[in-house]
Amino acid sequence: xxxxxxxxxxxxxxxxxxxxxxxxxxxxxxxxxxxxxxxxxxxxxxxxxxxxxxxxxxxxxxxxxxxxxxxxxxxxxxxxxxxxxxxxxxxxxxxxxxxxxxxxxxxxxxxxxxxxxxxxxxxxxxxxxxxxxxxxxxxxxxxxxxxxxxxxxxxxxxxxxxxxxxxxxxxxxxxxxxxxxxxxxxxxxxxxxxxxxxxxxxxxxxxxxxxxxxxxxxxxxxxxxxxxxxxxxxxxxxxxxxxxxxxxxxxxxxxxxxxxxxxxxxxxxxxxxxxxxxxxxxxxxxxxxxxxxxxxxxxxxxxxxxxxxxxxxxxxxxxxxxxxxxxxxxxxxxxxxxxxxxxxxxxxxxxxxxxxxxxxxxxxxxxxxxxxxxxxxxxxxxxxxxxxxxxxxxxxxxxxxxxxxxxxxxxxxxxxxxxxxxxxxxxxxxxxxxxxxxxxxxxxxxxxxxxxxxxxxxxxxxxxxxxxxxxxxxxxxxxxxxxxxxx
Numbered sequence: 001x002x003x004x005x006x007x008x009x010x011x012x013x014x015x016x017x018x019x020x021x022x023x024x025x026x027x028x029x030x031x032x033x034x035x036x037x038x039x040x041x042x043x044x045x046x047x048x049x050x051x052x053x054x055x056x057x058x059x060x061x062x063x064x065x066x067x068x069x070x071x072x073x074x075x076x077x078x079x080x081x082x083x084x085x086x087x088x089x090x091x092x093x094x095x096x097x098x099x100x101x102x103x104x105x106x107x108x109x110x111x112x113x114x115x116x117x118x119x120x121x122x123x124x125x126x127x128x129x130x131x132x133x134x135x136x137x138x139x140x141x142x143x144x145x146x147x148x149x150x151x152x153x154x155x156x157x158x159x160x161x162x163x164x165x166x167x168x169x170x171x172x173x174x175x176x177x178x179x180x181x182x183x184x185x186x187x188x189x190x191x192x193x194x195x196x197x198x199x200x201x202x203x204x205x206x207x208x209x210x211x212x213x214x215x216x217x218x219x220x221x222x223x224x225x226x227x228x229x230x231x232x233x234x235x236x237x238x239x240x241x242x243x244x245x246x247x248x249x250x251x252x253x254x255x256x257x258x259x260x261x262x263x264x265x266x267x268x269x270x271x272x273x274x275x276x277x278x279x280x281x282x283x284x285x286x287x288x289x290x291x292x293x294x295x296x297x298x299x300x301x302x303x304x305x306x307x308x309x310x311x312x313x314x315x316x317x318x319x320x321x322x323x324x325x326x327x328x329x330x331x332x333x334x335x336x337x338x339x340x341x342x343x344x345x346x347x348x349x350x351x352x353x354x355x356x357x358x359x360x361x362x363x364x365x366x367x368x369x370x371x372x373x374x375x376x377x378x379x380x381x382x383x384x385x386x387x388x389x390x391x392x393x394x395x396x397x398x399x400x401x402x403x404x405x406x407x408x409x410x411x412x413x414x415x416x417x418x419x420x421x422x423x424x425x426x427x428x429x430x431x432x433x434x435x436x437x438x439x440x441x442x443x444x445x446x447x448x449x450x451x452x453x454x455x456x457x458x459x460x461x462x463x464x465x466x467x468x469x470x471x472x473x474x475x476x477x478x479x480x481x482x483x484x485x486x487x
Contacts, residue, residue, distance in 0.1 A: 041159050043098065044169070046091055047152055048176055051445065053088035054145050055180055057081045058442035060221035063198055082137075089144050092151055102158055106150035110458055111399055112451045114392035116150075118439075119143040121385050122351035129350020130357045135380075138352035138440045149448040153455030166456055167412040174416055177449045178237055182255065184222070185230050185262060191218030210314050214267050228268030229430055232275035233446060235259030236422035240282055243291075244415050267317055274429035278422040285404075285421060330433065333370045336362045337379050347382045352440045354379035373431040373438060393428075393438065396454065400424065403457045413457070420450045 061077040096103055107116045122139045129135035156169045191199040195218045202213045214224045222230070238256040242249050263272050283292040302308065316324065340358040341348070348354055355370040358379055370376050378386045400420060407417035427447055431437040438447055 041155075041169075043095055043155060043159070044172070046095055047148075047155060050088045050091035050095070050148055051152075051176070052180065053084045053091065054141070054148060055442050055445045056220075057085035057088060058141055058145075058445070061219060062221060063195070063218060085141055085144065088148070092144065092148055095155070096147075096151055099155065099158055103147065103150040103154040106153045106455050107147065111392055111396040111454060112146065112150055112153070114388060114395055115451070116143070116146050118381075118385060118388040118392055119146055121388055122381055122439075125348060125350045125381055125385070128347060129353050131350060131353035135350040135353050142351075142440050142444065145444045145448065149451050150455070152448070153452045156452070156456050157459050163460055164410070166460075167410060167416075170416055170453060170456055171412055173452060174419065174449050177446060178234070181230065181234055181237075181446060184217070184220070185227075185234055185258070187220065188215060188217045188222060188227050188230070188262070191216075194218070210310070211265065211267060213265075215265055224266045225268045225271065225434060226436060228263050228266035228271030229274070229426070229434065229436070229443070231259045231262030231266070232271040232278065232426045232430070233423060235263065235275050236278035236282070236426055237419050239279055240415065240418045240422050243282065243288065244286065244418055246411050246415075267314070269315055269317070270430060270433040271426075272315075274426040277429050278425040281425040282418050282422050286418060327433075330371045332363075333359060334372060334375050337370050337375050341379050341382070345383055348378070348380045348385060351380045351385075355435070369435040371433055371435070373435045376435045377439065389439065396450065397424065399454045399458060400450070403454065403461070406461055407457060416453055420453050423447065423450055 059081070061080055106112055119139065119142050123136070123143060126132050126136045126139065152173060156166050156173075160166045160169055188199070192215060198218045199215055200213050201216060201224065215227060216222060216224045217227055235256055238252040238259060241252045242256060245252070259275075263275060280292065283289075283295075303311070319328070337355065337358055340362060341354075349357055355376045359370065370379065374386070377389050381389075400417075404417060407413040423446065427437045427443065435441065436443050438444065
């Protein structure tokens with residue numbers, strides 16, 4: 001494709017001119033508007049920068065998909081990731097110091113507090129990990145994400161006293177987060193244009209099904225299932241905004257359609273299942289039973305036609321009954337993992353290291369995960385880590401539904417609550433089949449807005465415990481340099 005373009009210099013020049021004149025300024029304006037700090041609080045813009053840095057640090061910036069198991073194999077791309085992680089941590093520390101590290105109150109309470117305990121235990125597994133360097137890096141990365149989430153919640157709680165302004169600040173953070181999600185999805189399609197030989201996979205699976213191909217992200221590297229998960233998350237958010245949003249909703253129609261297309265051409269079944277569960281959860285809890293019944297009737301009518309066979313073959317993906325029963329090899333991975341974990345049942349093999357070590361030892365497969373977050377956590381951190389993680393996720397669901405009646409009082413909080421519900425449903429379903437959901441993945445950034453929402457809303461129904469009556473007071477040295485907050 002690129003060679004054909006370079007043969008036509010005039011066409012190539014016109015395309016480059018269009019990108020420079022319209023594309024780049026348009027992207028700049030969208031990003032600038034999305035990162036505009038709410039109510040003139042300049043610290044929020046630096047928060048967004050740190051948010052993006054950690055997303056970049058957790059992404060894969062190499063075309064090669066060969067797993068690397070040692071520091072000697074880390075490559076230049078991982079040095080870039082390390083640099084962005086260091087920059088993100090520096091920004092987090094700088095912002096935290098300006099507000100007297102008030103985020104500690106968020107890290108010590110609620111669902112975020114339990115997740116932070118889990119991250120500390122994951123870091124401790126470095127001492128006996130089968131891959132200490134990998135465990136330490138991913139644990140620090142994960143811990144930095146949780147601290148950033150706590151910083152976002154505390155910054156909103158400290159800087160804004162009016163509940164309405166807090167809701168608007170939350171909405172801005174959600175918008176920025178979903179912009180990053182959209183840009184990641186767009187990068188997949190950009191990869192199809194620039195590197196079709198890498199982005200379009202015709203031999204990715206043993207059988208290719210009806211379409212005969214699947215797609216993946218090139219830079220950043222995203223697996224086909226990961227691309228499908230991006231589509232599921234973007235789709236459930238767009239659906240919630242189409243259903244419950246205020247004002248013009250036309251923007252979300254093409255985004256919703258793009259999400260559906262993305263899930264279809266990746267041929268990823270579990271993201272499609274997760275999306276369906278997320279949409280049903282939003283419809284049921286919002287009491288849109290008529291719409292749910294209409295969708296069910298339409299689906300039933302389609303399945304009663306000749307298209308039912310087409311849908312069945314698409315989901316079957318050309319696989320045998322044995323392969324489907326084995327969950328495309330996952331059942332074998334899980335069985336081997338459960339046998340291996342008995343040797344280190346309490347402590348595990350080390351965060352983000354146990355899965356690949358066990359499978360490489362038992363099966364000789366060059367795989368990076370066991371394709372289930374729950375099995376991976378048990379292998380990596382043992383029963384202690386699994387108990388902490390399960391408790392954290394249960395507390396998250398508990399607080400989400402406990403805050404429901406409070407969130408329903410205002411349209412903005414209501415919309416954000418349903419977005420949280422959809423995202424939690426998608427990630428919960430996917431966590432059964434993938435490790436890239438709630439831990440040791442850049443998806444933690446997208447899950448993070450749920451924890452920020454809970455942290456901010458929880459402060460409105462629980463008596464605040466912040467010391468002092470002044471809001472967002474910087475340290476005296478920072479105060480001498482300037483006000484710190486522009487009203």
